[in-house]
Structures are given as structure tokens and as C-alpha cells.
Amino acid sequence: MDYLGLKALVAAWLHRSDLTTTQIPNFILAATERINRRFNLSLANLVNDTDTNDVLTSFPMIYAYAAVEEGYVYMHNGDAATTYADRWEKECDRANVLPVSYTHLTLPTICFKCSAR
Numbered sequence: 001m002d003y004l005g006l007k008a009l010v011a012a013w014l015h016r017s018d019l020t021t022t023q024i025p026n027f028i029l030a031a032t033e034r035i036n037r038r039f040n041l042s043l044a045n046l047v048n049d050t051d052t053n054d055v056l057t058s059f060p061m062i063y064a065y066a067a068v069e070e071g072y073v074y075m076h077n078g079d080a081a082t083t084y085a086d087r088w089e090k091e092c093d094r095a096n097v098l099p100v101s102y103t104h105l106t107l108p109t110i111c112f113k114c115s116a117r
Helices: 003-014 024-039 054-058 060-074 078-095
Strands: none
Touching: 003 024, 003 060, 024 060, 054 060, 060 078
């Protein structure tokens, strides 16, 4: 999946295509920051529609659930935000092992377990 596909997916799940160019990029930025913080990564921000990274390619639902949760927080829908937070936790548990490689170096496999937010 690439950035364009992620934006479209988030807009569809939120039922808010009007936020695609205004707020959804912010939700995805927050998701990237959350992933970096949780898993001690240094993923670059997604900017161009064709941008992607190892997490988005291998575990797109980790990105999607985090971004949709941010969207529901933005829309003041706590119940839906909680639902997607739970889905994010389960997806992290499902993934459990995240291989991370960069063009300039290869890091060893990082084992992670999501903790409560």
C-alpha cells in the first residue's frame, strides 16, 4: 500500500472524503509518530502519494487503524476511537515481529508487543 491508498482507505472508513486533503494527512502523521514511538523506529513522514515504508507495506492495518482512531478522536466520537484503538492493539499482537530495513542499512528483526496507550 502507498500513501494515496492509505488516505483513501482512511477516508472510506471514516465516511469523510471531505477530509482527504485537509485532516487525513494529519491523522496519518500522528499514526507515523505513534508507530515510531511505540516500536522505536525512525519512519519518515509520508508526503507524496507514492510514498510507502516497510510498516505500511507489510502491516498496512497498523497504519490504518491508528489513523482512523485519530480521525474519530478529531470528530469527537470516543466510542469509535476506542474500537479502532482496540483493533490497533490486536493488529500489533497479530504482527508481533516486524522486519525493518532501510536503503542505507538493515536493522535486525525487531520483536515488539504493543502496550496500553
